[in-house]
Amino acid sequence: MALSRFGRSSTGDGEETNGSRPAARYSTAGLVRRGLSGSPWPRAWREHELASSYDVVIIGAGVHGLAAAYYLAHNHGITNVAVLDKGYLGGGGSGRNTAIVRSNYLTPEGVAFYDRSLQLYNSMTEDLDFNVMFSERGHLTLAHTDSALRTMRWRAEVNKLQGINSQVVTPDEIKALAPSLDTSSHPRYPIVGALYHPPGGVIRHDAVNWAYARGADAMGVQIHQKTEVTDLLVEGGSGADGKGPGGRITGVRTTRGDISTPIVLNATAGWASLIAAMAGVRLPITTHPLQAAVTEPVKMFLPTVVVSGSLHVYVSQTDRGELVFGASVDPFATYDIRGSLEFTEELAGHVLELMPALGQLRLLRQWAGLCDMTPDYSPVMGPTPVEGFFCDVGWGTYGFKAGPVSGEQMAENIATGEVPKLLEPFVLSRFAAGALVGEKGAAAVGH
Amino acid sequence: MLLVPCPNCGPRNASDLRYVGETPARPDPRSTTSDAWRDYLYIRDNSAGWRTEQWYCRVGCRRFFTVERNTSTNDVRPSPLPRLAPEAPGR
Numbered sequence: 001m002a003l004s005r006f007g008r009s010s011t012g013d014g015e016e017t018n019g020s021r022p023a024a025r026y027s028t029a030g031l032v033r034r035g036l037s038g039s040p041w042p043r044a045w046r047e048h049e050l051a052s053s054y055d056v057v058i059i060g061a062g063v064h065g066l067a068a069a070y071y072l073a074h075n076h077g078i079t080n081v082a083v084l085d086k087g088y089l090g091g092g093g094s095g096r097n098t099a100i101v102r103s104n105y106l107t108p109e110g111v112a113f114y115d116r117s118l119q120l121y122n123s124m125t126e127d128l129d130f131n132v133m134f135s136e137r138g139h140l141t142l143a144h145t146d147s148a149l150r151t152m153r154w155r156a157e158v159n160k161l162q163g164i165n166s167q168v169v170t171p172d173e174i175k176a177l178a179p180s181l182d183t184s185s186h187p188r189y190p191i192v193g194a195l196y197h198p199p200g201g202v203i204r205h206d207a208v209n210w211a212y213a214r215g216a217d218a219m220g221v222q223i224h225q226k227t228e229v230t231d232l233l234v235e236g237g238s239g240a241d242g243k244g245p246g247g248r249i250t251g252v253r254t255t256r257g258d259i260s261t262p263i264v265l266n267a268t269a270g271w272a273s274l275i276a277a278m279a280g281v282r283l284p285i286t287t288h289p290l291q292a293a294v295t296e297p298v299k300m301f302l303p304t305v306v307v308s309g310s311l312h313v314y315v316s317q318t319d320r321g322e323l324v325f326g327a328s329v330d331p332f333a334t335y336d337i338r339g340s341l342e343f344t345e346e347l348a349g350h351v352l353e354l355m356p357a358l359g360q361l362r363l364l365r366q367w368a369g370l371c372d373m374t375p376d377y378s379p380v381m382g383p384t385p386v387e388g389f390f391c392d393v394g395w396g397t398y399g400f401k402a403g404p405v406s407g408e409q410m411a412e413n414i415a416t417g418e419v420p421k422l423l424e425p426f427v428l429s430r431f432a433a434g435a436l437v438g439e440k441g442a443a444a445v446g447h
Numbered sequence: 448m449l450l451v452p453c454p455n456c457g458p459r460n461a462s463d464l465r466y467v468g469e470t471p472a473r474p475d476p477r478s479t480t481s482d483a484w485r486d487y488l489y490i491r492d493n494s495a496g497w498r499t500e501q502w503y504c505r506v507g508c509r510r511f512f513t514v515e516r517n518t519s520t521n522d523v524r525p526s527p528l529p530r531l532a533p534e535a536p537g538r
Contacts (some may be wrong), residue, residue: 335495432485
């Protein structure tokens, strides 16, 4: 193990200025005590002064960045870590996704990766002492054409070989699973079958962010919100400014001052290209917004997650009864995260095609998040040509469901200096080598 | 709604067009290295702010054309470049 290259420096000064201890474990007894006494709950994570140096700086306090910080501390004992975010914790894709998790992917590399993530999600409530409300309700990917059905069969076979519960079901079986779906031959795109994946489900995405933040904070990781990175300090690179391939990370410049650090992890999703450019690294990524919407709450009627690739829509019902709709990414690259009425109209039309009974349901609100799309729909993870600069980006539309495993694998990569086996297929150098991992066929919706 | 000015058809909604995006200069296949070629295929600047990009007039005149767009605000203005960037010599 290469752990010795990290100083186990104490975070003592942070605690002195802050004056509070990490939160105690949540328990029923604690809930009753607080309920009766009315005393306020302590904050789940603390605020700190920005120190002048850290062993590891993680840019992006979303599920990927926070999970990496948590596993660095928990699995590898590296606690002198700062997680920086220009906004608030979980305010990017981690709080904007539709919270669906599944592992029924198309490539063996992808299936192994997402299956590990699902395992971590399954035990997360116990592991992190935080109720993430994982609802394992099953996941239906509808096929409306013969070719879509063929891809479903392919995916089911790949999944079965790796021990993933995944099977092709007929329209009658779909009707039994989700009676509100129109499985007749009347719609423009009749449902001809589906890939059914019982271990898939939905989870409370904010709780996942908070759980990792609380867990990391309790072990000494510092979370700095409203701290924007304005530049990365690199020396010895091949570029004119000393940045670029062959260089070495020496620090981070932020809106709250400079930090010296030998290791930076870029976990900034849609903004990944801009952060990487600060180190002189260019990525195969374009940034597209993805729009989602939610309806007013109604009585529970949709027991599974329903996805239709041909209609570019995925639907699930929350525990409150709202229907959450997600769409494909917008057709042009932009950093603007406003949505358009056109999209909402199109999305609503597609949902009605699946479930005509929803005609009177009103939309509550609509929003968008930024997706960092890669040419092969697989992520860009691991080391870059700049020493000490790591990436966990390029997640496109799969980022949330891969959060835990990405954090775990990136932590191992950073702590040991070696690329873990699960992560190997997704390194940046695969593009130069021509070894792409085509995962478009497993996209929930056509992009 | 995003209005993009087609040189022939005037301002059209983005849904009438197809987004092509950044078009890096194509290296000469006879002299390029595989690294440079794969950079050309995959690597993108993906910058925030004003940049030059290609669109295709899908339902109108079927012409490829160039515009400048601010990727942070989606403001669009015509580009002085008339159409696709010229290919590298030797094609």
